[in-house]
Amino acid sequence: MPGKNFNPTRSCHEPKHHVLPVQPIGFSMNISTFDLFKVGIGPSSSHTVGPMIAANRFAAYLHDAGLLDAVHAVRVELYGSLGATGKGHGSDKAVLLGLEGNLPDNIDPDHVEPRLAEIRSSKKLLLNGSHAIGCVEKEHVLFFRREALPQHPNGMRFVALDAAASVIAEKEYYSVGGGFVVSKEGQRVNLVQAGSVQSEGDLPYPFHSGDDLLRMCAESGLTIAALMMENEKHWRSAEEVRTKLLGIWDVMAAAVKRGCSIDGELPGPMRVKRRASELYRQLKERSEESFTDPLSMLDWVNLYAMAVNEENAAGGRIVTAPTNGAAGVLPAVLHYYTKFIPGSNKDGVMTFMLTAAAIGLIYKENASISGAEVGCQGEVGVACSMAAGALAAVLGGTPEQIENAAEIGMEHNLGMTCDPVGGLVQIPCIERNAMGAVKAINAARMALRGNGKHYVSLDNVIKTMMQTGADMKTKYKETSRGGLAVNVIEC
Ligand code: SF4
Numbered sequence: 345m346p347g348k349n350f351n352p353t354r355s356c357h358e359p360k361h362h363v364l365p366v367q368p369i370g371f372s373m374n375i376s377t378f379d380l381f382k383v384g385i386g387p388s389s390s391h392t393v394g395p396m397i398a399a400n401r402f403a404a405y406l407h408d409a410g411l412l413d414a415v416h417a418v419r420v421e422l423y424g425s426l427g428a429t430g431k432g433h434g435s436d437k438a439v440l441l442g443l444e445g446n447l448p449d450n451i452d453p454d455h456v457e458p459r460l461a462e463i464r465s466s467k468k469l470l471l472n473g474s475h476a477i478g479c480v481e482k483e484h485v486l487f488f489r490r491e492a493l494p495q496h497p498n499g500m501r502f503v504a505l506d507a508a509a510s511v512i513a514e515k516e517y518y519s520v521g522g523g524f525v526v527s528k529e530g531q532r533v534n535l536v537q538a539g540s541v542q543s544e545g546d547l548p549y550p551f552h553s554g555d556d557l558l559r560m561c562a563e564s565g566l567t568i569a570a571l572m573m574e575n576e577k578h579w580r581s582a583e584e585v586r587t588k589l590l591g592i593w594d595v596m597a598a599a600v601k602r603g604c605s606i607d608g609e610l611p612g613p614m615r616v617k618r619r620a621s622e623l624y625r626q627l628k629e630r631s632e633e634s635f636t637d638p639l640s641m642l643d644w645v646n647l648y649a650m651a652v653n654e655e656n657a658a659g660g661r662i663v664t665a666p667t668n669g670a671a672g673v674l675p676a677v678l679h680y681y682t683k684f685i686p687g688s689n690k691d692g693v694m695t696f697m698l699t700a701a702a703i704g705l706i707y708k709e710n711a712s713i714s715g716a717e718v719g720c721q722g723e724v725g726v727a728c729s730m731a732a733g734a735l736a737a738v739l740g741g742t743p744e745q746i747e748n749a750a751e752i753g754m755e756h757n758l759g760m761t762c763d764p765v766g767g768l769v770q771i772p773c774i775e776r777n778a779m780g781a782v783k784a785i786n787a788a789r790m791a792l793r794g795n796g797k798h799y800v801s802l803d804n805v806i807k808t809m810m811q812t813g814a815d816m817k818t819k820y821k822e823t824s825r826g827g828l829a830v831n832v833i834e835c
Pocket residue numbers: 669670714715719720721723724761762763764768769770772773776822
């Protein structure tokens with residue numbers, strides 16, 4: 345679903361530079377926990393997961409329209425942030441594999457590079473998995489670094505060509521953050537992912553803001569997590585929700601485990617060294633230090649977050665939470681809960697995930713979870729806010745304390761820019777997730793020391809985040825044209 349800054353009504357005749365409107369334009373759509381927490385592959389939800397889904401949908405459209413056999417080639421045009429940093433984020437690989445019919449939740453990460461090598465050497469790809477077409481990357485995957493489509497900074501145009509190079513079909517899609525994709529017409533198209541929600545309808549607790557959520561909790565006597573579960577039961581049984589949610593947790597835990605076991609370098613010219621495995625060995629070997637250093641727990645939280653984000657940077661299997669770039673924060677804080685909090689259990693994991701989702705959905709509906717729209721405050725900032733509220737919940741917080749924790753988690757990320765060095769989701773992203781996780785733990789602790797009363801509401805901080813993102817220069821919004829990206833020399 346688009347954030348409220350997505351404007352399908354804006355004319356294509358407007359200037360090509362992107363201007364973010366701050367006023368909401370009235371999108372309101374039911375989103376499930378499982379639309380927010382999606383199994384995907386790295387390194388980016390907006391630049392890898394979204395483009396793969398869009399390409400998959402275009403190929404399916406050609407098939408459904410009976411056009412597949414006439415297609416000789418497909419030209420993919422990537423605009424705005426996708427044009428500027430898509431190369432480093434693997435957008436080119438994602439669209440090629442998406443055109444072949446793959447989706448982020450079912451593609452085997454180990455299959456990616458071998459299949460790409462075949463496409464490149466044969467100069468052919470299998471459109472929708474069956475129809476061979478020509479594919480010469482420099483002709484058929486084009487990066488428009490300085491141009492944006494009018495409706496969103498992450499725009500894509502897919503053009504199907506026949507043997508005479510005439511256009512058979514053309515579609516535009518927008519990757520609006522967190523793996524959500526919408527068509528030019530404003531339709532959400534990413535619900536084709538396996539197990540995603542297919543229907544809309546009236547939820548028992550249709551909250552659209554933090555204030556709504558608190559009011560509904562007070563009126564119903566439900567916790568935030570229980571209220572979310574009631575909404576999820578609109579789509580599937582409580583048992584199915586539990587099974588799926590614990591399955592998502594398993595994928596998060598597997599990413600931590602895998603990240604802790606792999607040495608070497610991350611992809612890309614910077615040759616960034618993977619650090620999680622070495623840190624893991626250090627912490628295991630020197631566990632006695634934990635008895636003398638009361639903050640050694642932070643080393644572990646850092647480890648969990650970095651392990652996930654190194655996996656993400658390497659194109660591995662992770663969960664968008666709410667994005668790939670910020671995928672390490674929630675698993676790190678959830679590991680903190682399961683490893684360091686006495687009495688932690690699977691019910692607590694469920695409470696954590698449902699509470700985090702409730703908070704994330706408010707951001708998705710009222711602001712943005714896209715670094716290309718609002719900077720990193722919309723990615724690591726939102727993940728920190730979600731994790732802070734979720735941790736407060738499993739530590740026994742009231743709905744008011746949970747809302748307070750979520751607010752603190754964002755308040756102190758306001759203005760955080762997105763300036764990935766080399767256009768890769770590595771620096772500052774990997775360490776930033778560790779910082780986001782630690783900040784979330786502190787936010788939960790601060791909120792739990794109070795009674796839930798506070799000056800800045802979650803809704804106010806979300807509105808402020810959105811306005812700050814609108815004021816932020818484009819060079820700080822996932823274009824790698826400002827900040828660290830221009831002050832750190834790639835070697
Ligand atoms: S700086 Fe933040 S928003 Fe930008 S790519 Fe990295 S994690 Fe994502």
